[in-house]
Amino acid sequence: MMDPIILFFVLGVTAGILRAELRLPTAIYELVSILLLLTIGLKGGVEIAKQPLDALLPQVSAVLLMGFALPLVAFPALFWLGRMARADAASIAAHYGSVSVGTYAVATAFLASRNIGYEAQMPLLLTVLEVPAIIVGILFARGLSRGTDWRALGREVFLGKSIVLLLGGLLIGWAAGPEGVKPIEPLFFDLFQGVLALFLLEMGLITASHLGVLRRHGVFLAAFGVLMPLFGSVVGTLLAGLLGFSVGGMMLLATLAASASYIAVPAAMRISVPEANPTLSLAASLGITFPFNVLIGIPLYLAMAQWWSSVIGG
Amino acid sequence: MMDPIILFFVLGVTAGILRAELRLPTAIYELVSILLLLTIGLKGGVEIAKQPLDALLPQVSAVLLMGFALPLVAFPALFWLGRMARADAASIAAHYGSVSVGTYAVATAFLASRNIGYEAQMPLLLTVLEVPAIIVGILFARGLSRGTDWRALGREVFLGKSIVLLLGGLLIGWAAGPEGVKPIEPLFFDLFQGVLALFLLEMGLITASHLGVLRRHGVFLAAFGVLMPLFGSVVGTLLAGLLGFSVGGMMLLATLAASASYIAVPAAMRISVPEANPTLSLAASLGITFPFNVLIGIPLYLAMAQWWSSVIGG
Amino acid sequence: MMDPIILFFVLGVTAGILRAELRLPTAIYELVSILLLLTIGLKGGVEIAKQPLDALLPQVSAVLLMGFALPLVAFPALFWLGRMARADAASIAAHYGSVSVGTYAVATAFLASRNIGYEAQMPLLLTVLEVPAIIVGILFARGLSRGTDWRALGREVFLGKSIVLLLGGLLIGWAAGPEGVKPIEPLFFDLFQGVLALFLLEMGLITASHLGVLRRHGVFLAAFGVLMPLFGSVVGTLLAGLLGFSVGGMMLLATLAASASYIAVPAAMRISVPEANPTLSLAASLGITFPFNVLIGIPLYLAMAQWWSSVIGG
Amino acid sequence: MSVNKTDYRLLTIITEAALESRLIDALEQCGAPGYTIMDVRGKGDRGVRSAGWDQSGNIRVDVVCDEVTANRALAHVRDRFYENYAMIATLSPVEVLRPEKFSPR
Amino acid sequence: MSVNKTDYRLLTIITEAALESRLIDALEQCGAPGYTIMDVRGKGDRGVRSAGWDQSGNIRVDVVCDEVTANRALAHVRDRFYENYAMIATLSPVEVLRPEKFSPR
Amino acid sequence: MSVNKTDYRLLTIITEAALESRLIDALEQCGAPGYTIMDVRGKGDRGVRSAGWDQSGNIRVDVVCDEVTANRALAHVRDRFYENYAMIATLSPVEVLRPEKFSPR
Numbered sequence A, B, C: 001m002m003d004p005i006i007l008f009f010v011l012g013v014t015a016g017i018l019r020a021e022l023r024l025p026t027a028i029y030e031l032v033s034i035l036l037l038l039t040i041g042l043k044g045g046v047e048i049a050k051q052p053l054d055a056l057l058p059q060v061s062a063v064l065l066m067g068f069a070l071p072l073v074a075f076p077a078l079f080w081l082g083r084m085a086r087a088d089a090a091s092i093a094a095h096y097g098s099v100s101v102g103t104y105a106v107a108t109a110f111l112a113s114r115n116i117g118y119e120a121q122m123p124l125l126l127t128v129l130e131v132p133a134i135i136v137g138i139l140f141a142r143g144l145s146r147g148t149d150w151r152a153l154g155r156e157v158f159l160g161k162s163i164v165l166l167l168g169g170l171l172i173g174w175a176a177g178p179e180g181v182k183p184i185e186p187l188f189f190d191l192f193q194g195v196l197a198l199f200l201l202e203m204g205l206i207t208a209s210h211l212g213v214l215r216r217h218g219v220f221l222a223a224f225g226v227l228m229p230l231f232g233s234v235v236g237t238l239l240a241g242l243l244g245f246s247v248g249g250m251m252l253l254a255t256l257a258a259s260a261s262y263i264a265v266p267a268a269m270r271i272s273v274p275e276a277n278p279t280l281s282l283a284a285s286l287g288i289t290f291p292f293n294v295l296i297g298i299p300l301y302l303a304m305a306q307w308w309s310s311v312i313g314g
Numbered sequence D, E, F: 001m002s003v004n005k006t007d008y009r010l011l012t013i014i015t016e017a018a019l020e021s022r023l024i025d026a027l028e029q030c031g032a033p034g035y036t037i038m039d040v041r042g043k044g045d046r047g048v049r050s051a052g053w054d055q056s057g058n059i060r061v062d063v064v065c066d067e068v069t070a071n072r073a074l075a076h077v078r079d080r081f082y083e084n085y086a087m088i089a090t091l092s093p094v095e096v097l098r099p100e101k102f103s104p105r
C-alpha cells in the first residue's frame, strides 16, 4: 500500500507530462507552503518545550559542519567531472548542500504513518542546514577576493520566507507549549497531511515542467541528481549515528543531507551568483532529486537507518 | 429546517442581486473546486476499494447511453421549439446532457444529512457522464462532414481539470483504501461540507450575475432550464431502477441526469463550437438549472426515488 | 504563557519591521477575513437560536447610542487638541466610533481559552456598531447642508463585505440552529483559531508597515490611539453594566468600544470624505490601536469587567 | 499592408482599487466603448500602495477609444477624482483592429 | 543619447482566458519572439468578463516584435479568432533595448 | 482641447519577480517619480516563466517620467541587470495629466 500523499505527487507528475489543464493558483501554493513551514516549526517548538535538550550546541555545530562539507564534495564533481561552468557548478553545489523542506515534510509523514518517533530538535537542524551551503556556493563562484554584498545576502537568507516561518513557528510552539497550541491544532496539525497532499500535487506539476530541460541537458545532471543524494544520505546516517540519534532522527538527517533546496537557495543564488543558470539547478533539484527522494529515497533511508542503528547499537 | 449549505447559496444570490461588495477571490474559487473534485473522487475510490464491484461495465455502458440520449431530446426542443440558432441549440443540449459536479456534491450532502447510502461507483458514473453529450453537441453543430479537431477536443475534455481530478481522486482513493486515506481525511472529508458552503456562496453570486441575461432572453430559456432537468430526472430514475440501484443511488443518478454542466462543457464548446453564444448556455445552466436543482430539484428527486423504489421494489 | 495567536501577531510585526520576505497573498487574506466574519456571524446565530432573547431592542438601541456618542468625544479631541484638519479629525473619529472585527475575534478567543461565556447577541451588537459612527463622521466633515450622496453611502456601508457576511452568518446560524450547522463546523468552528492566527500574522505585517507613518506624524496620533480605546473601554464597561451583561459580555462590549475600524469605515470615508488622508487614520487604527488592544487592552478590559461586575454585582 | 487599422487612443488610469465601480460608471457615462482592468500595485505621490489587503491595492483601467472620447473622459476623471485620490492618467496613440468596435457608446 | 534603442511594435491582444494556449501557439507560429501574459477583466461588445471564475476571465497578451511580424500575427489572429471570441487587438510603437532579442523566430 | 497634457515617456521593464525590490531601488535612485507593478508571466530567450510558484513568475514595472530620467534608468538597468536576468525593456511616448507629478525625485 502506497502512501496517498505520494500518489498525489504521481498524479501531479502524470497530469504535468500529459499537459493536463491543471494547476494550483499561485496564492494557494503560497498558502500551502506557509502552512507547511509554520507547522514544521510549531511541531518542533512544542516538542522542544516538552523536554530538556541536552547537547543542542554540539549537534547544531556538527550539522553546520555537514552543511559546509557537502558542497565541497558536490562542486568538484560538477566542475571537473561534469565540466560545468564555474558559476553553475557552485550554484548546484549550494542547492545540494542545503535542504528541501518539502522532502523533510514527506519524510516526517512517512515516519508518522509507521509510528516511528524522532528527535525534537530536527526542525531546528533543518533550519540551521539551510544556510552554510549558500556561503560555500558563493565562495566557489566568486572566491574570497571579489566583492559579494554579504549584507544584502544575509538579509535575503535569514529574512527569507522559509527561515522566518520555520524559526517563528519554532519559537511560537516553544513559547506556547503543548497546551497552548491546542486551539490552533485543527488548522496546523490535523490538516498537515492533507495540505502536504496538495503541495505534492503541485510539486508533481512543477517536476514535470522541469523534465524537458533534463532531456536537453543530458545524463550527467540526472546521474548527479541521484548519486549526490545517495552520498548525502550516507553522510547524514553516519553523522546521526555519531550524534546518537534514534532510528527516526537518523533517517531524517539522512533525508536532509540527501535533499536539495528549491526555495531558499535558488533565491539566494539569483542574487549573489546571477550568472548561474537557474534552469539547470532547478531541473536537477526539482526534476530529479525531489521525485527520487520522495519515491525511492525515503524508504531507502529508513532501511539504511534501521540497519545502521542495529549495527552500531548491537 | 433548511440545510445550511443551501442557505449559503441563498446568501450568495441575495448579495449578488443587491450588488453587495462580495466576491470570493478567483484563487479561492479554484481551491474550493479542486477540493470538491478531489474529495468526490477520493470518496468514490475508497468505497470502490471496500467492496467487489459487480456489473460495473454494463452500468457504465447504460449511463454512457443516457449521456448520448439526453442531448438528442434537448437539441430538437431548443432548435425547433425554441427557434434558437443551430450552434446555440447544440451547445445548450451538450450542457444538459453532461453533468454538474457542484449539484452532485449538494445531493450527496443532502443524502448524508439523512443517512441515506448510495452505490460506491457513483463518482465513476459522474465522471463518465461528462463526456458523451459533448460529442453529440458538436455533431449537431457541425455534422459529421466538417472538420472538427477531435484530437484537440479530446485533450480539452479528458485532460480538463474536472476529469483529471475526479479520476485522479478515484485512483488514489482506490489505491490507498480506507486505512490509507485516514491521514488526509481532515482536509478532504471533514471540511467537505464547509468547503461546499463556500462554493455555494460563490455559485450564488455567479447565479445572480446571470439572471440579467435571462431577463433579456425571455421565458423560453427559463422554461427549458426547469423542464429539461425534470425530464432528465425521470430518465435517470428509470434507468437507476433498471440497474437495480438503491434509493440513494437512484436519486443521485436522477440528479446527474437533471444537472447541467458549467465547467467542462462550456470550455469544450468555446473551442469546438465557438460561434455558440456562451452567455445563453451559462445563463440557463447557472441562472436557472443550478438554483432549481439545489433548491427544489434535489428534495424532489429523493421523493421520486423513494416512491419509484417502493413501486418497483414492492 | 502567552496565547499562541498573539505570538503570531508578534511574529508578523517583527518580520515586518525587519522587512522580511513574508506576506500572505491577497487572496488568502480575503479568504481568512471571509471565514472570520462568517464564523462570528454563524456562532452568534446559533447561540441566538438556542435561547429566547429578551430585551434585544433596548440593547441594540443603547449600543447604537454609544456608537453615535463615541465620535462626539473623539472629534473635538482630534480637531482642537490635535489641531488636525476637519476632514481628518472627522474620519479618524468615525474609525474609533466603529469597531474592529479582528479585535473582537481575538477577544472571543481570549475568553474561550479561559472558559468565560458571553451574551449570545454580541455578534449582532458588533454588526450594529459598525454604522452610526460613519454617519457622525460624515456630518462632522460636511455638515448637514452640503450634499452627501447618502444613497451611495448606504449601499457602501450596508452592502459592504463585513455587514453582509456578519448578518448573513447570523441568519444562517439562526435558521440552521445548533444541529444544522454540525456538518460545517469543522471548517468554520474548529479551524477558527488557526485561521485567526494566520489573520494576526498578516495584521502584524500590516501594522509594521504603518509604523513608519506614525514616526513622521508625531506623538499626538500615537497618544490618541492609546487613550481613546481606554476611554472607550470604560464607556463600554459602564454601558454593559447598565444592560446587566455578564463579565464576558461586559469585556466584549468594552473591547468593541475600544476598537477602531479598519475595513468598513476606511472604505466609507474614501467615498464620502475623500479629502481625508487615509494614511493617518489607518496608521492610528492599525499601527497603534490594534496592537495595543490585542497585546494589552484585552486582558485589561477583562480585569476591568471582573472588577466592575463585582462592584455592581456585590 | 494587409491589416486594416485606424488611429485611436489608449487612455490608461492607475488609481485606488476602492474607486473601481465609480470610475467605471464615470468612464461609461463619458462614452467609453469598453475597458480592461488589471490589479496592480505601485508608488507615487501618495506613497506605497502595496495591494496587501482590501484597501491598499491599485487598479489600472485601460480604455481604447477615439480622441474626443478620450479627452472627455480624461477631463471628467480629472475634475471628479484627481484632487482627492491616488491617481495618474496617461494617453498614448494606438492603432486598432476593427475600428467600429471603438466608437463611443 | 547613451542608450541604443530601435523602433519596434507592441502588439496587444485582450481576449478570453480560455483561448490562452491556442493563441500562444498561433502567435509563436507567426514568429513572435516572446510574449507576456497578464490576467485581466473587462467589458466590451460581448459584455462584462469579470474573472470571477474559470471561464469568465480575460487575458492580455503583449508581443514586442518588428512591424512585419506584428502585421502577420495580427492578420492571423483576426482571421482565426476575431469572429467568434471576445477579443480586441491594438498596435503601438515602442523603442526596445537590445533589438536582436525581438527578431522573429 | 480642454485637457492639459505633456509629452513624457513610459518605461516598461519585464523581468524576474525575484528582482523586484532591487529593481525598484535602482529605479528610484535614477530619479523615477513613481512606478506601477503587475504580476505577469511569459516567455522569451530564457524560456517559459509561468508564475506557477515563487521563483518562476515575472513582474512588469511601468515608470512614467521625462525622457532624461527614462534614458538614465534604462542605461542603469541595462548595465546592472540585463546580462544575467530574464529581462526586456521598452520605451514609448505618452501624454500625461498633471506633468508636475512626473518630474524626477
Ligand SMILES: Nc1ncnc2c1ncn2[C@@H]1O[C@H](COP(=O)(O)O)[C@@H](O)[C@H]1O
Pocket (backbone or CB within 6 Å): D014, D015, D041, D042, D043, D044, D045, D046, D047, D048, D049, D058, D085, D086, D087, D088, F032, F033, F034, F035, F036, F037, F062, F063, F064, F065, F101, F102
Ligand atoms: N511616475 C509613475 N510611473 C508609473 N506609475 C505611477 C507613477 N506615479 C504614480 N504611479 C501609480 O499611480 C498610483 C497613484 O499615484 P499617486 O497619486 O502619485 O500616489 C501609484 O500608486 C502608482 O501605482
Ligand SMILES: Nc1ncnc2c1ncn2[C@@H]1O[C@H](COP(=O)(O)O)[C@@H](O)[C@H]1O
Pocket (backbone or CB within 6 Å): D032, D033, D034, D035, D036, D037, D062, D063, D064, D065, D101, D102, E014, E015, E041, E042, E043, E044, E045, E046, E047, E048, E049, E058, E085, E086, E087, E088
Ligand atoms: N474599448 C475598449 N478598451 C479597452 N478594453 C476593451 C475595449 N473593448 C473591449 N475591451 C476588452 O476586450 C475584451 C473583449 O472585448 P469584446 O470582444 O468587445 O467583448 C473585453 O472584455 C475587454 O477586456
Ligand SMILES: Nc1ncnc2c1ncn2[C@@H]1O[C@H](COP(=O)(O)O)[C@@H](O)[C@H]1O
Pocket (backbone or CB within 6 Å): E032, E033, E034, E035, E036, E037, E062, E063, E064, E065, E101, E102, F014, F015, F041, F042, F043, F044, F045, F046, F047, F048, F049, F058, F085, F086, F087, F088
Ligand atoms: N518579444 C517579447 N514580447 C513580449 N514580452 C517578452 C518578449 N520577450 C520577452 N518577453 C518577456 O520578458 C521576459 C524575459 O525575457 P527573456 O529575458 O527574453 O527571457 C519573458 O519571460 C517575457 O515575459
Ligand code: NA
Pocket (backbone or CB within 6 Å): A070, A095, A096, A097, A098, A099, A100, A232, A256, A257, A258, A259, A260, A261
Ligand atoms: Na542536502
Ligand code: NA
Pocket (backbone or CB within 6 Å): B070, B095, B096, B097, B098, B099, B100, B232, B256, B257, B258, B259, B260, B261
Ligand atoms: Na444532465
Ligand code: NA
Pocket (backbone or CB within 6 Å): C070, C095, C096, C097, C098, C099, C100, C232, C256, C257, C258, C259, C260, C261
Ligand atoms: Na470603537
